[in-house]
Amino acid sequence: MNVLSMLLIAGAEGGPSDFLMFLGRIHPLVVHLPIGFLLLAALVEWVVKKPQFQPIKNYTYYLWGLGSISAFFAVLFGYFLSLSGDYNESTLFWHKWVGVAVLLFSLVCYFLSKKQWKLPAYGKPVLIFLVVFAIFYTGHLGGNLTHGSTYLLEYAPNVVRNFAGMPDKAVPREKVTVLDSADVYLDLISPILDRRCVSCHNDDKKKGDLNLNTYANLVLGGESGEVMVPGDSNASDMYRRITLPETHDEFMPTEGKPPLSADEVAMIGWWIQVQAPSRGFFVDLEPDEEIKNKVEKYLGLDKNQLLSQTVQPAKREVVDSLSNFGFILNSLMSDNHFLEANFSLSEQPLKPQVLETLYGLNEQLIWLNMSNSDVEDVHLEQIGKLENLIKLNLSTNAITDKGLVHLARLQNLESLNLYKTKVSNGLLELVPQLPNLKRLYISDTQADSTIVAQLQQQHQDLLIEFD
Ligand code: HEC
Known part of the structure; x- marks a missing residue:
């Protein structure tokens, strides 16, 4: 040739x-x-x-x-x-x-x-x-x-x-820290489009004659007309294209660019279904639990808010006396002063002043292991005051329902281990009061399968370890 x-x-x-x-x-x-x-x-x-x-x-x-x-x-x-x-x-x-x-x-x-x-x-x-x-x-x-x-x-x-005739730099939106303040378009939809679509659909490069950099431009549509039909995601070309098989010619984004996550696709689909508002609070649109969970995950709000606070370092003398009682203390993060305390390996008895001293860490302490430490119902009153606890291990102790009531104050608690204790019906009172609880260990307790079934019904996302 x-x-x-x-x-x-x-x-x-x-x-x-x-x-x-x-x-x-x-x-x-x-x-x-x-x-x-x-x-x-x-x-x-x-x-x-x-x-x-x-x-x-x-x-x-x-x-x-x-x-x-x-x-x-x-x-x-x-x-x-x-x-x-x-x-x-x-x-x-x-x-x-x-x-x-x-x-x-x-x-x-x-x-x-x-x-x-x-x-x-x-x-x-x-x-x-x-x-x-x-x-x-x-x-x-x-x-x-x-x-x-x-x-x-x-x-x-x-x-x-x-x-040069350009407007001031866009002030980046403040990071959403509570779901109630999230704007449906500015905080949810627009960041997805910006990250995944705008590189090809902007003022200068309008692939398919479509610009996705603002709501007003999105509504203008592309060369084949409107790409979004408010209230009908199935009739919306933009939704059709992000839900095609990735190998399809018309799949968006093209050219092997990273696709949207399943949650992002679901958020866009939901947004179109609720008439694709250009502004307004997400929570005002009466989202169901499923989409709410996805949005919380997308915004990073599913993690415990406690951890985004900064706490002071623990007092030296508190740390020293706890070590003398046989506690093992570990730092949990390099950039914060949260601590884990473990008494389960201590060979010393659980004297009243041990828990009183422990309260000196109430700000820093988020994990506590008191497994096999002769904890009794009376001790739970002190432990229940450690309001920052996220993980609490009370397994292999003679605890009953009487003590459980004191744990209701642990509003940050995500994991509670009651393996080999004597708890039973009291769980039905306690669990609904712990909004963040995700895992509950109750094997080898006096709770039976009817209690477990009831707990599961109260709290569908709760993972219950039981056999
Ligand atoms: C790598 C570049 C690229 C990226 C990134 C990209 N697109 Fe496209 N898009 C194109 C090209 C090229 C066309 C025109 C060819 C076609 O219609 O398939 C197009 C066309 C479209 C059309 C059809 C417009 C019309 O009216 O014909 C829609 C809708 C669309 N894109 C949506 C999206 C969405 C939503 C995203 C983000 C998830 C996205 N695109 C990301 C390159 C891209």
């Missing part, structure tokens, strides 16, 4: 041939050559005015020549690249013609330097200025074409942005 036919054979879907696209994609690489040569030529033209550089005055045409040749290839390959049709038209128009102007001006400089052409004395400096200006301008437009017009000044100070 000769070069000509390689150039002429059309590529997939009637676009430019693969070979032209290959050359086109070299454009961003090749453009650096004329930039280098021509800026150097301009610099040299300036310094040769000094007497000591006079000897090179007659050779500047080499630089203009190299600049012109490389500018020619940059223009040619740039033209090939433009055939792919993926670019903003008016930016492309100016980028292309200012690029051609660079080529023409530098050719004129070449002939002037070679003394083949003549101009009035001020003519050459003006031309050189035009070359330099045109290089910067078309280079800037080229940057806009590849990165989008907001790329350059995205992180610039607001004064600079305003000077």
